[in-house]
Amino acid sequence: SQQEADGDASDKAEKRWNDQVTIFIGIGTASILLLQLFVFGWQAISLRKTITTMKELGQKQSVEMQASIAVAKESAYAAKKSSDSLISSERAFVSVHQPWWAAIPRIGGGHDYIFGVRWINGGNTPTKGMKTYTDNYLSETKMPDDFVFPNDAPHIATAFLAPKCNPIIGHRTPKENGIPDRTIAAVQVGTKFLYIFGWAKYFDVFPGTPERVTRFCYMILVNGDPFQPRSNGFGINFPIYERYNCADDGCE
Numbered sequence: 001s002q003q004e005a006d007g008d009a010s011d012k013a014e015k016r017w018n019d020q021v022t023i024f025i026g027i028g029t030a031s032i033l034l035l036q037l038f039v040f041g042w043q044a045i046s047l048r049k050t051i052t053t054m055k056e057l058g059q060k061q062s063v064e065m066q067a068s069i070a071v072a073k074e075s076a077y078a079a080k081k082s083s084d085s086l087i088s089s090e091r092a093f094v095s096v097h098q099p100w101w102a103a104i105p106r107i108g109g110g111h112d113y114i115f116g117v118r119w120i121n122g123g124n125t126p127t128k129g130m131k132t133y134t135d136n137y138l139s140e141t142k143m144p145d146d147f148v149f150p151n152d153a154p155h156i157a158t159a160f161l162a163p164k165c166n167p168i169i170g171h172r173t174p175k176e177n178g179i180p181d182r183t184i185a186a187v188q189v190g191t192k193f194l195y196i197f198g199w200a201k202y203f204d205v206f207p208g209t210p211e212r213v214t215r216f217c218y219m220i221l222v223n224g225d226p227f228q229p230r231s232n233g234f235g236i237n238f239p240i241y242e243r244y245n246c247a248d249d250g251c252e
Contacts, residue, residue, distance in 0.1 A: 091204040093123040094130070095247070096216045097167035099196065099238040103229035104178055111229055112178025115196045116170050117216060121161035123204070130159045130202035136173045137195040138183070149197060149215070149244050159200075170198070181226045188222035195219050197244055213251055217244035 097120040103111040116134055121127060133156050137143055157171040173196055186192040197217035204212065219241050224234030 087206050087209060090124045091206060092121050092125050092127045092202065094119055094121050094127060094161060094200045094202055094214050099218050101236045111181045113184050114172040114178045116172045118167035118169055119161060119200055120167040121163055121165060124163050125205045126163055127161045127202040128205060130161060130200060131156050132159055132170045132200045134170050134173045134196065134198035139193055142193050143195055184222055184226040187220060188226060195241060212248055214247045215244050215251055217241040
């Protein structure tokens with residue numbers, strides 16, 4: 001009938017419409033998926049570029065930082081070298097100017113001998129907290145190779161040395177009684193051996209610098225008549241001994 005034909009036509013039209021809607025939705029969904037894929041792909045490319053840029057920037061900054069560190073180290077080294085050079089050229093430097101001796105008349109006749117050294121500051125600044133020590137070694141044999149020089153001892157004297165000043169006389173040895181002339185005569189003929197030794201310890205005026213030290217040791221040789229120290233031809237020589245003569249780091 002006509003009514004049934006109209007119903008079939010309406011169902012077909014509705015089905016076509018539904019199919020078109022479905023196709024449209026499918027196309028739209030596919031388009032959205034393609035757009036999302038494009039966006040995700042673009043984001044991935046952008047992220048990779050960003051990571052690459054950050055990596056290159058990090059490497060550049062690392063290189064620049066290393067260069068800055070190297071420059072800082074070089075500057076610090078140059079500053080320290082300049083400071084060390086200044087200290088080295090301007091610091092106090094104490095040394096033995098020369099040894100000395102004296103013959104003291106003894107009550108009842110004869111003489112007793114005392115010895116010491118004169119100290120001088122060859123530097124350009126004064127000493128601080130300077131102390132000195134002088135002693136002697138007297139024996140029937142030569143000073144042994146294993147003789148232990150006392151680096152800390154009693155009878156220490158204090159002193160002050162201005163730069164380029166006149167030498168000052170250090171304290172005497174022996175500290176009390178002198179060495180009798182008969183002993184000096186034994187030294188002269190080689191039946192006894194006599195040495196004087198000692199040290200000076202001090203600081204310079206530059207803060208943070210270590211304590212300085214100068215050590216000395218002299219052998220004593222006698223010429224002439226020790227019972228007549230004022231006679232012509234009498235004298236005492238002080239050859240430098242082979243050990244214990246040093247300064248600062250050389251004394252370690």
